[in-house]
Amino acid sequence: MRDFYYHGVLIPTDSFPQFCIPLFETDQARGLVIPTSSNGRVTESFQLLPRGYEKRILGDATRRMKVMAGDPEVFSFFNGTREGITGDRREVEKFIELHIDYIQKSPSAHLSALRFIGSSKEAEYSAIVRLSNIIENAKIREHFLSIELKTSRLGDDDDDKLDRYIEELSESPNFSSTHRIISQLMARKSSFRHRHFKTALRASLENNQVYWIAEDSDVAEFIEYIVREGRLMIAPEERQKLNLPEI
Secondary structure (H helix, E strand, O other), rough: OOOEEEEEEEEOOOOEEEEEEEEEEEOOOOOOEEEEEOOOEEEEEEEOOOOHHHEEEEOOOOOOOOOEOOOOOOOEEEEEEEEEEEEEEEHHHHHHHHHHHHHOOHHHHHHHHHHHHHHHHHHHHHHHHHOEEEEEEEEHHHHHHHHHHHOOOOOOHHHHHHHHHHHHHOOOOHHHHHHHHHHHHOHHHHHHHHHHHHHHHHHHOOOOHHOOOOOOOHHHHHHHHHHHHOOOOOOHHHHHHHOOOOO
């Protein structure tokens, strides 16, 4: 089994905040490598970092980490050269959620971050429009908006209903309301997109009117469904909170 030892990150641009590319060392290669992944898991293969990128490498001695094939995929997000996170998807999502007010100062980083953690249609639409506003050429700006709105399916009626129900779940004031909302969501589960799985999980983790009854059969079925079908990474303490079995 090949081991990869974390070295630091490759910084794509000079502008922060931004997603970066995690870099590793391995006994099977000279130089830094980028492990490949499949279905959210690290594989045995890797890409060797080409020469010429030395000035864009940011060493990160703050974290010692080893990954191997089968481990969760690794991501990096940095607010600056001295503040960032490299870890599995859930660790990076938590970092982004904690720093979202700062991240939204950059329109491009904000949109990328929202899509990574999952957000409502309104939040994503607002981020798309805000990013388009920095494009000075009107035709290019309109073309950008057209493509983004089409690929994001932001005009989909099912999206509206799912967003509304998930928002209601996050604000559910009592157990009865939680059961009713989950029933509505499960009736539309075939229309879930990846961001819906994420926002539904966040609502379940943040509202005690959901996680306090995680053992109820309908709530347990809903939580197991969004985690399984959304292929979501869940921290051990979050699994315990939602009454999910450890893996």
